[in-house]
Amino acid sequence: MTGSRSPDRLLGRAGVSGNPDRDQHFLVDERVLDRLPTYLPDDADRSHVLEVGGGTGALTDRLLATSDRVTVVERDPELAAFLETEFAEAVAAGRLTVLEGDALDVDLPDATASVSNLPYGVSSEITFRLLPLGIPTVLMFQREFAERMAAETGTDEYGRLSVSAGHYADVEVVEPVPPTAFSPPPAVDSAVVRTTPRDPDYEVEDEDFFLRFVKALFTQRRKTLRNAVRNTAHISGLDDPDAVVAAADETLMSRRAGDVAPDEFAALAALAAEHGGGRDGG
Numbered sequence: 001m002t003g004s005r006s007p008d009r010l011l012g013r014a015g016v017s018g019n020p021d022r023d024q025h026f027l028v029d030e031r032v033l034d035r036l037p038t039y040l041p042d043d044a045d046r047s048h049v050l051e052v053g054g055g056t057g058a059l060t061d062r063l064l065a066t067s068d069r070v071t072v073v074e075r076d077p078e079l080a081a082f083l084e085t086e087f088a089e090a091v092a093a094g095r096l097t098v099l100e101g102d103a104l105d106v107d108l109p110d111a112t113a114s115v116s117n118l119p120y121g122v123s124s125e126i127t128f129r130l131l132p133l134g135i136p137t138v139l140m141f142q143r144e145f146a147e148r149m150a151a152e153t154g155t156d157e158y159g160r161l162s163v164s165a166g167h168y169a170d171v172e173v174v175e176p177v178p179p180t181a182f183s184p185p186p187a188v189d190s191a192v193v194r195t196t197p198r199d200p201d202y203e204v205e206d207e208d209f210f211l212r213f214v215k216a217l218f219t220q221r222r223k224t225l226r227n228a229v230r231n232t233a234h235i236s237g238l239d240d241p242d243a244v245v246a247a248a249d250e251t252l253m254s255r256r257a258g259d260v261a262p263d264e265f266a267a268l269a270a271l272a273a274e275h276g277g278g279r280d281g282g
């Protein structure tokens, strides 16, 4: 039977209690666990769902109940072995694959969606592996990170994280989650974020340059873009920042990074790339 395993019993059977030093805070609130898969967009393809950080499988169980196939990545060898045993039936039926390894290194499968209660220590790096896959995701983050990721242009929280995430997807905070929902409880509040992939108005050919360029401009978020482009050329790797400023729209150059939307950054990065951006930055 799937979708009904008690998180407390799973913890007991696995014989673990969670180790914060290993980013292990297990979700024990069954209502939150039950809701997570339902936050995927209605039209999401649930044929192959990726879960990063399987733990003792409380979420894996719910994903098996709501999708055809699940791949779970788990770095802790003991937990990966436990998942194989606990869900042996689903593994044998080809409905569950357990990948033991670091989610930052493993080859990710061609999943159609991801639902994950992420290890917070590496949540940013994992997110920027997932978003370029162009699949819908439901991800648990530290609340402050979630709010910065979903922030609207022009707000105090809007920054490079909002631009980078907003370039790939529409991002919404769908549920705040208190520390008491986890065992052991983390020191911070959490929140669930839904990302729905979008077709950006401007394609970015060199993603690394785009992310570096945005990061550089936000180091000078109170300056006009005109000054920020010039002052941060050494960070972004622009050969000829004056040429970029001259070629760009004058009104855009008079605005500040915090008021510029993701697509406008992408267009500016494309223009910068034509003027030597991305060749030698780092």
Ligand SMILES: C[S@@+](CC[C@H](N)C(=O)[O-])C[C@H]1O[C@@H](n2cnc3c(N)ncnc32)[C@H](O)[C@@H]1O
Pocket (backbone or CB within 6 Å): 022, 023, 024, 025, 026, 027, 028, 052, 053, 054, 055, 056, 057, 058, 059, 060, 073, 074, 075, 076, 079, 101, 102, 103, 104, 117, 118, 119, 120, 122
């Ligand atoms: C926050 S717990 C979530 C566990 C479970 N999904 C739940 O909801 O209770 C994060 C899990 O990710 C695992 N983990 C930590 N760092 C990881 C990494 N770099 N790659 C893969 N798994 C990782 C931890 O061992 C832990 O099981």
